[in-house]
Amino acid sequence: MGGSSPCASCKLLRRRCAKDCIFAPYFPPDDPFKFANVHKVFGASNVSKMLQELPVQQRADAVSSLVYEANARVRDPVYGCVGAISYLQNQVSELQMQLAVAQTEILCIQMQQEPTLPTQIEPDEKSLLLSTENLNNLPQYLAFPSSSNVIQDPLKRESLWT
Known part of the structure; x- marks a missing residue:
């Protein structure tokens, strides 16, 4: 940044912004709170060291992550x-x-x-089912003779051998 306005970090730290300032590309002077939170959570020295260890093409993503984490830490100091x-x-x-x-x-x-779909019935079965003769005889098919051998109580079982 040199002769113009110092970057947000140099402004906050009250120092002169050098031409090769590592913070200048990522913390512009018009957004001072961006660096303030990062500085508060991580410290300027630690951020400087992290950025210097990274290749230039990865620094913008790293700064973005640091800003996000710092803002989250300011909102929630325990969990971030x-x-x-x-x-x-x-x-x-x-x-x-x-x-x-x-x-x-x-x-x-x-x-x-959905309507229930009828099962497929063969034509001769339909005629058998619908004949009036079978409808008249229906009660005899439903009347089952009672038997004394039928077990009424499922827990009460009789032996076949006695």
Whole structure:
């Protein structure tokens, strides 16, 4: 940044911003809170060391991650990002359960609304079933003779040998 306005980190740390300032590309002067939270959580020295160890093409992603984690730590000092992730995972689980219940209810409603399909009956069986002669004789088919051998109580069993 050199002669123009110092980057957010140099401004916060009250030092002169050098041309090769490692923070300048990632912490512009118009967003001072971005660096303030990162500095508060990680410290300027640690952030500087982390950025110097990374290749230039990975630094922007690293700064983005540091800013996200720092903001999460400011909101939730104990859990940080993990608290947010855990909350979102619980919310996803609850929504998946609600979705499963809704899908089950839809399936039940669809099954109730579908007409039952008749089984396929052969034409000669239809004529046998529909003949008036068989309808008149129906009571005799339903009348079963009672037997004294039928076990009324399932727990009371009689031996076949006695």
